[in-house]
Every structure is written in structure tokens, then in C-alpha cells.
Amino acid sequence: MKRSILLFLLSLFLLIVFPSEGKASAVQSKIILDGKEISMPANVQVTIVNKNVMIPIRVVVENLKFKVEWDQKSQGVKIQQDSKIISLTVNQQEAIVAGKQVLLNVAPQVQNETVVVPIRFISEQMGLIVSWDNVDKTVYLTSSNKESIQDGQVGTESPTTEDTSKPGGNPVVGADESAKSLKHVNGMNFANNQLVVSLDGEVTPTISTLKNPDRIVLDLPNTNFADSFGSSQPLDTGLKGKLDVSGYSNVSEVRYSLFTRDPYQVRIVIALNNANAFQLNHDLDSNLVVINLNDTEDSAISVPTVANSGLKVVVIDPGHGGSDPGTLSITNKHEKDFNLSLSLKVQTLLLKEPNIEVVMTRDSDVYPTRSERVQLANQLNADVFVSIHGNSVLESPQSNGTETYYYQRSSSKDLANVIHKYLVKAIGFSDRGVKNGSLQVIRETKMPAVLLEVGFLSNSAEEKLMLSDDVQNKAAQAIVDGIKEYMGVK
Numbered sequence: 001m002k003r004s005i006l007l008f009l010l011s012l013f014l015l016i017v018f019p020s021e022g023k024a025s026a027v028q029s030k031i032i033l034d035g036k037e038i039s040m041p042a043n044v045q046v047t048i049v050n051k052n053v054m055i056p057i058r059v060v061v062e063n064l065k066f067k068v069e070w071d072q073k074s075q076g077v078k079i080q081q082d083s084k085i086i087s088l089t090v091n092q093q094e095a096i097v098a099g100k101q102v103l104l105n106v107a108p109q110v111q112n113e114t115v116v117v118p119i120r121f122i123s124e125q126m127g128l129i130v131s132w133d134n135v136d137k138t139v140y141l142t143s144s145n146k147e148s149i150q151d152g153q154v155g156t157e158s159p160t161t162e163d164t165s166k167p168g169g170n171p172v173v174g175a176d177e178s179a180k181s182l183k184h185v186n187g188m189n190f191a192n193n194q195l196v197v198s199l200d201g202e203v204t205p206t207i208s209t210l211k212n213p214d215r216i217v218l219d220l221p222n223t224n225f226a227d228s229f230g231s232s233q234p235l236d237t238g239l240k241g242k243l244d245v246s247g248y249s250n251v252s253e254v255r256y257s258l259f260t261r262d263p264y265q266v267r268i269v270i271a272l273n274n275a276n277a278f279q280l281n282h283d284l285d286s287n288l289v290v291i292n293l294n295d296t297e298d299s300a301i302s303v304p305t306v307a308n309s310g311l312k313v314v315v316i317d318p319g320h321g322g323s324d325p326g327t328l329s330i331t332n333k334h335e336k337d338f339n340l341s342l343s344l345k346v347q348t349l350l351l352k353e354p355n356i357e358v359v360m361t362r363d364s365d366v367y368p369t370r371s372e373r374v375q376l377a378n379q380l381n382a383d384v385f386v387s388i389h390g391n392s393v394l395e396s397p398q399s400n401g402t403e404t405y406y407y408q409r410s411s412s413k414d415l416a417n418v419i420h421k422y423l424v425k426a427i428g429f430s431d432r433g434v435k436n437g438s439l440q441v442i443r444e445t446k447m448p449a450v451l452l453e454v455g456f457l458s459n460s461a462e463e464k465l466m467l468s469d470d471v472q473n474k475a476a477q478a479i480v481d482g483i484k485e486y487m488g489v490k
């Protein structure tokens with residue numbers, strides 16, 4: 001083992017320094033492994049590449065005493081941990097872990113003669129718990145064979161029922177299996193008397209209530225915090241934190257923690273001053289879990305009364321909003337703002353139509369849940385439902401074009417085809433086609449319903465156009481033309 005580490009080290013000095021892809025910014029930082037600071041070789045730094053915290057793999061594996069081999073010719077790194085083999089290649093996003101392909105957020109890179117990999121990869125594939133303290137610029141690593149964090153101790157300030165009870169019903173899955181299906185909490189906030197948790201995949205939450213004091217306990221099985229979580233919310237080295245709930249008279253605290261790590265489970269506790277009715281909304285499309293403490297009568301949406309005068313009712317749904325920003329554009333603009341801006345232009349045009357009554361699911365920066373949007377359209381018995389979104393795949397900035405979704409119903413497919421035709425023609429983005437997709441707002445609505453992905457906010461050319469009034473006006477007119485043609489409205 002020592003020999004191969006030595007070889008690895010030697011070969012690293014022979015490496016040619018590659019010009020790094022993407023924007024890498026070095027940060028003055030430390031790596032703490034199992035409570036001890038790892039001494040970093042000169043010239044080696046923690047860097048951030050496209051929002052991913054990158055750490056030098058060599059520093060970590062050496063300290064964990066894994067076997068490492070470096071192949072200069074193929075630019076490949078092979079890491080062996082017992083019988084598990086991890087193969088990485090510089091500048092390639094695909095890695096092979098125990099014979100299976102795994103996609104990294106960012107390709108390993110060579111920086112200052114050492115290979116750096118995204119921290120999330122390290123945590124999931126090497127059995128480490130990782131947290132990134134954005135304030136101290138410190139990476140905290142806990143190896144799984146250390147007992148420094150124990151079940152039931154994580155996230156407790158004082159032992160209370162919910163903190164000491166073991167979660168039930170979570171089958172323990174093998175390391176590879178759990179790494180594959182492990183989901184992450186990207187962010188969390190408490191606003192409008194709602195807790196909104198955003199995840200990077202589908203998680204089935206369990207919820208329970210406890211008395212004395214009154215608490216709502218939300219468990220997210222097979223879930224850990226994303227490595228970027230700590231940059232937007234407080235997350236201490238024990239992987240716990242609290243949200244700001246000042247201004248909410250009935251909520252004394254919202255705290256969260258990595259409650260167990262075998263299997264991984266995040267627990268969020270809403271401590272109440274008095275028992276409060278609540279609604280759990282689980283939004284599979286956007287991977288949001290929302291606990292609404294408002295009176296259910298008092299939801300973000302109130303169903304307007306529509307004059308029953310034979311007018312066609314069109315519901316326009318600007319995607320996301322409020323606590324749910326949607327995706328991020330290449331220049332860090334929120335999708336929700338694009339959606340609202342374009343949707344308001346559609347509204348303005350539809351208001352001029354004498355035979356159409358337009359209803360918005362939101363006309364400001366608020367977050368009605370997907371269920372509430374569906375409910376609104378169904379209760380109105382709307383004639384068509386159009387949800388407006390912008391696409392974004394930051395990992396692939398070349399992706400571009402317009403796509404339109406319907407779900408199964410042929411009426412929805414017809415509506416999709418006609419709006420798509422006008423939209424592609426009007427804004428001239430490449431035609432990605434009309435697609436069947438199981439998205440809640442178009443699946444659970446009962447009328448012809450479509451979801452438009454107008455273009456890619458992650459593509460710099462399309463972002464610029466999509467954020468311009470000119471292209472938004474063209475897109476709005478195209479959407480209105482499509483709606484009118486579909487409904488046969490003159």
C-alpha cells in the first residue's frame with residue numbers, strides 16, 4: 001500500500017498542469033478529517049468549480065489509507081477500499097464504482113499537480129459524511145468507521161422524544177445501493193407559515209406529531225444534506241441547524257439534522273407553541289416537500305368566481321415562485337422570475353380577448369403548491385391550463401430549444417401541438433418537440449393542460465433572449481395564438 005501511495009505521489013509531480021475547465025476559484029480553507037486538520041501540501045487548495053466544492057482526492061485517500069494507483073497514460077486514478085474499486089478519469093464526468101457507472105457533478109480536474117474531485121462524490125462513494133462550512137471555508141469529513149457521530153445524538157441539544165426515537169420502517173440497504181438512491185436536501189426555508197424543503201430527487205417523507213411540547217416531525221428517509229446546503233442555511237459540524245422563524249407567533253423553532261447515517265435520514269422538527277393543523281404537500285415534480293401551517297382555507301390561492309357567461313376560462317400558471325425559485329440561469333437569475341414575467345405578458349394579451357376569462361395561479365412572487373394550482377384549475381372547471389417554465393441544465397450549457405409537455409390526454413396533446421407550433425415559429429429556438437411527461441400540474445388537472453419549457457436559461461444565448469422583452473412579447477403572443485386556435489376563439 002505504501003508503495004503505491006509513493007508511486008502516486010511521484011507520478012503526480014510528473015503531471016502536466018492542465019488548464020482547468022470552468023471557473024475554478026481557490027479559497028483559503030481547511031480540511032478537518034475526524035476532528036483533525038489534514039495538513040495540505042503547498043499549492044493544494046480547496047476550490048469551487050461551478051458551485052461544487054472540489055477537494056484534492058489525494059489528501060483524503062492518503063489520510064484514510066486507501067490504496068491509490070495513478071495511470072499517467074490514461075489520466076486515470078484507481079482507488080481501492082477493501083474490495084471496492086473506484087476508477088476516475090481526469091476531465092471525465094463518468095466514474096466507475098464497484099463496476100457501475102456513476103456520474104459526477106463535475107469532472108475530476110488536475111489543479112496544481114493534484115487531482116481534485118467534487119466533495120459530494122467523496123461523501124457518497126467513500127462512505128464519508130461531509131459538510132462544508134461556507135463561513136469558515138472549512139470541509140469537515142467524518143469517516144464511517146469513526147463513532148464520532150452516533151444515531152440519536154445527531155441534532156440533539158437536549159434529549160427529547162423525537163430525537164431519541166429510532167426511525168422505523170427503513171430497510172438498511174447496502175452501501176452501493178444507498179449511494180445510488182441517496183437523495184439530498186438542497187435547501188429549506190420557512191416563510192408564509194410554510195416550511196418548504198427542496199430535494200434533488202424523489203423522497204417519500206413520513207410525518208408525525210408529538211405532544212409536550214407540540215411538535216411536527218418530518219423524516220426524509222435515505223436523504224442527506226447536499227454539500228451546498230451549508231452555504232445557504234446554517235449547518236454546524238454536527239450536521240444540524242435552525243431556521244429563522246422570527247415573526248411566526250406559533251412556531252418556536254424549526255430545527256433540522258442528519259438524524260441517522262445508517263441509513264441516512266434527515267429529520268426536521270417544527271416546534272409549536274400550540275398544536276396547529278397542518279397540511280403536508282408532497283410535490284413530486286419539483287421534489288418539494290411543503291408543510292403548510294396556514295388554515296387550509298387560507299391557502300396561497302383563493303379560487304376566484306368566474307362569471308358564468310359562456311366565456312372560455314384559461315388558467316395561466318407561472319411555474320414556481322416565492323420560496324421555490326425553480327432552476328437557476330447561467331447568470332444566476334431565478335426561473336420563477338422569467339416564468340412570471342412571460343406569464344404576465346400572456347395575461348395582458350388575454351385580458352384583451354372578449355371571449356376569454358384569464359385566471360392566474362399567481363401574479364406575484366408567491367408560492368402556491370402544485371396541488372393548489374391543480375385544485376384551482378379543476379374547481380374553476382377551466383377550459384385550458386398552461387404552465388410556463390424555463391429549462392436549465394447548468395452542467396450542459398450547450399443544451400437549447402423549446403419543448404412542450406402534455407400528459408396522456410389527447411386533448412392536452414392537441415393543445416400542446418398547436419401552442420408548440422406557434423411558439424417555435426415565433427421565437428425561433430430549436431424544436432425539441434412535444435413530449436408526454438408525468439408532471440403533476442398537467443397530470444392532475446382535468447382539462448387540456450400543457451407545460452411549456454420555453455428555452456434553456458442555462459444556455460447563454462437563449463437566456464439573453466428569454467430575458468428580453470422582445471422575445472417575451474413574441475412568446476406571449478404565440479401562446480395566446482395557440483390557445484385561441486385550439487379553442488376556436490376568434
Ligand SMILES: [Zn+2]
Nearest residue numbers: 319326389390
Ligand atoms: Zn420550472
